[in-house]
Amino acid sequence: MGLEQVKLVELPKISDSRGSLTFIENKHIPFEVRRVYYLYDIGAGEKRGSHAHKNLQQLIIAASGSFDVVLDDGKNRQTFHLNRSHCGLYLPRLLWRDLENFSAGSFCLVLASEPYDENDYFRNYDEFIEHVNGKKGEPAREYTFS
Incomplete structure (x- = not known):
């Protein structure tokens, strides 16, 4: 796993004189949506994510x-600026992620592949790095899920 798998997904956009409409179906993304949540009312200078x-x-x-979405795969770090709703x-x-540099009135929509599960999180960066880079010289464990 790494930053090479991150990609911008352009979603369908239908525009006319009344405005624009974008829709999302499971065929547009590489997983089945099992949860949706959103972030809003984020104060200036606040950071979200950090997991x-x-x-x-x-x-x-x-x-x-x-x-901005700042991503870290344990070896490389890359920042993506999101500003297009489609x-x-x-x-x-x-991937470790930090969301930061929110503009006033930002609304962050997140589609997730699984329901919430606290056990799925790395909330400590050092533990995340140890996991992805392997422990004591051992290669990082790869998981297969179906």
Whole structure:
């Protein structure tokens, strides 16, 4: 797993004189949506995320406003600026993420591959790094899920 699997997903956009409409179906993203949540009323200077998931995949969308998604796979770090409501950022499992630099009135929509499970989280960065880079010289464990 790594940053090479992260991708921007352009979603269907239908526009006319009345405005624009974007829709999402499971065929547009590489997982079945099992949970939806959103972040809003985020104060200036606040940061969200600061965790990684063992299994969960996500599609993160700046439905309104803009923000940065800073991703870290244990070896590399990359920042994505989201500001188009018809584009989502696909995140596979095992990526540390920080969401920051929210514009006023931002609305972050997240589609997730699994229901909430606290056991799926790495909330300590050092534990995440130890897991993805292997313990005491051992290679990192790979998991297969169906």
